[in-house]
Amino acid sequence: MIDLRGLDFSPLLISLRAVIIATIVTFFLGIAAACFVSGYRGKFKGLIDGVLTLPLVLPPTVVGFLLLLLFGKNGPLGKLLMAIGMTVIFSWPATVIAASVVAFPLMYRTVRSAFEQIDQNIINAARTLGVSEWKIFWKITIPLSWPGVAAGTVLAFARALGDFGATLMIGGNIPGKTLTIPAAIFFAAESGDMRKALVWVILIFVISLIVMTLMNYWTDYQSKMTATIGRR
Amino acid sequence: MALLVDIQKKLPGFKLEVKFETGMNILGLLGASGSGKSMTLRCIAGIDKPDHGRIVLNGRTLFDSQKGINLPCQKRKLGYLFQNYALFPNMTVEENIGFGIGDKKRADRLAIIKKQVKMIKLEGLEKRYPNQLSGGQQQRVALARALAIEPEVLLLDEPFSALDDYLRSHMVKQLSETLANYQGVTLFVTHNMNEAYSICDKLVILAQGKIEAKGRTVEAFKSPPSLVAAQLTGCKNLSLAKYIAPFELQALDWGINLKTEIEISRQIEWVGIRAHTIELASDGKGDNVFRCWLNSTSETPSWMTVYLAVEKQTQRLDNQQIQWEVTKQMWSELKDKPQPWNLRINPEELIIV
Numbered sequence: 301m302i303d304l305r306g307l308d309f310s311p312l313l314i315s316l317r318a319v320i321i322a323t324i325v326t327f328f329l330g331i332a333a334a335c336f337v338s339g340y341r342g343k344f345k346g347l348i349d350g351v352l353t354l355p356l357v358l359p360p361t362v363v364g365f366l367l368l369l370l371f372g373k374n375g376p377l378g379k380l381l382m383a384i385g386m387t388v389i390f391s392w393p394a395t396v397i398a399a400s401v402v403a404f405p406l407m408y409r410t411v412r413s414a415f416e417q418i419d420q421n422i423i424n425a426a427r428t429l430g431v432s433e434w435k436i437f438w439k440i441t442i443p444l445s446w447p448g449v450a451a452g453t454v455l456a457f458a459r460a461l462g463d464f465g466a467t468l469m470i471g472g473n474i475p476g477k478t479l480t481i482p483a484a485i486f487f488a489a490e491s492g493d494m495r496k497a498l499v500w501v502i503l504i505f506v507i508s509l510i511v512m513t514l515m516n517y518w519t520d521y522q523s524k525m526t527a528t529i530g531r532r
Numbered sequence: 533m534a535l536l537v538d539i540q541k542k543l544p545g546f547k548l549e550v551k552f553e554t555g556m557n558i559l560g561l562l563g564a565s566g567s568g569k570s571m572t573l574r575c576i577a578g579i580d581k582p583d584h585g586r587i588v589l590n591g592r593t594l595f596d597s598q599k600g601i602n603l604p605c606q607k608r609k610l611g612y613l614f615q616n617y618a619l620f621p622n623m624t625v626e627e628n629i630g631f632g633i634g635d636k637k638r639a640d641r642l643a644i645i646k647k648q649v650k651m652i653k654l655e656g657l658e659k660r661y662p663n664q665l666s667g668g669q670q671q672r673v674a675l676a677r678a679l680a681i682e683p684e685v686l687l688l689d690e691p692f693s694a695l696d697d698y699l700r701s702h703m704v705k706q707l708s709e710t711l712a713n714y715q716g717v718t719l720f721v722t723h724n725m726n727e728a729y730s731i732c733d734k735l736v737i738l739a740q741g742k743i744e745a746k747g748r749t750v751e752a753f754k755s756p757p758s759l760v761a762a763q764l765t766g767c768k769n770l771s772l773a774k775y776i777a778p779f780e781l782q783a784l785d786w787g788i789n790l791k792t793e794i795e796i797s798r799q800i801e802w803v804g805i806r807a808h809t810i811e812l813a814s815d816g817k818g819d820n821v822f823r824c825w826l827n828s829t830s831e832t833p834s835w836m837t838v839y840l841a842v843e844k845q846t847q848r849l850d851n852q853q854i855q856w857e858v859t860k861q862m863w864s865e866l867k868d869k870p871q872p873w874n875l876r877i878n879p880e881e882l883i884i885v
Contacts, residue, residue: 419616421618422619422621424577424612424614424618425619425674427606428578428605429681430606430607430632432606439620439631444621
């Protein structure tokens, strides 16, 4: 029997706060970036795509290190934030930033490939009907790429929840402030408190499973509504 | 109501150069696949941009490379029927039809949708999604959707190519009836000469991005002005020709002399015979009668295509044989007759290029 008394639940709250905000941020930024890149016809497409995907292929510690440079006391963004009296490093926004950055490429890439799979004639048909690009985007592009958007969101959520390296680099592991569940597992296991580590492992397991399952049912429901035609 | 198109666009492999004007009639763009006919429609619709030229619709300039005018798709006010219909799969029939008229008042919008649904005879299916409709029904919804915005031009891009034969003949008839009530310019793109013949009043024949022929459909079929036009209008037998006299030519590939109805020029290049215009002659005498030996046959549900060697009893190259289309009944009478058969071609039916 695992004794939950005396367990500090702050990692759960810190993780949830970071993950929820990061998922919302990557949801919109990922869709915006996907929209921009799939519509962009210039010669820098490969480069832009590469830069946006970089956090996915770099080791998390490298991402964290780069963020440290960017948001550090002498970093460009760090100085800017310092001027308005904000320090990001080793404070709770650091966990949000780290989670967002590592999760972003998954959202961006999944949504972009969903956008590019839409039959262009459907979009063109809407254009010839005189419908504005804005309305086309919300009424056609998004509904038709919904399974991709949902999959991207789930992947981004999972990646944000699981981040360890980048968060540790810029957030540190200050209990009650920046210590997230993955970090709590590591430090509990390292100090030999296997039972504590196990509590967190089970918790993260349950959260992930619930979110994945809910998203699957929702996507099923949505794709029934938007079942595509013309697959000949 | 008039549409003027004069555009050039560089495409992989060839340059598209088309220039034509059309009014209330239904104009067909006939050409093999890859001849640039769909691209022409896309340029008119504003989906693709021509390199040079201009497009003017009822005095409204849609595109003019010199003046730097290029109206976006949304502002051109034209209806486009796509080959695969491109219905919005996430919307019902009535939502599809009403999507382009969202800025109208609700009551007006519903009235238009109702009228369009009635026109395409899909009453009762308004709440269906496109994937719950048959191919023919989908096409009708796409047409209703395009007509709902009261477009000044209707662009039809191979609308029947995805339908089976049975449905196709029904839809061709239905479309003709619908278009008869449509007050606007209609452009119909097809590679199928039967559809072009039964739907279009006038034709523009395209090959490799260039206009091969334009004019009234009946005339384009009767006397196609070029080899490609003759092929696209379904002439199966074509031979190089040599001038002999004002009313006589030699068909070089077949090795026969033929009399003509019209006076021919010395620049004559080709002579063509439509496969169904050949007749059985009673004997070997008379003009335009030639002896033929059977090479092979191929059967379709409604007629026989007979491949014949002309004047020499040998298996000949493809362009030296003549294709003859006969009814099944005629074939059963003919097949046991001794060869060679004497066949005749009416001078009026010769196609001279």
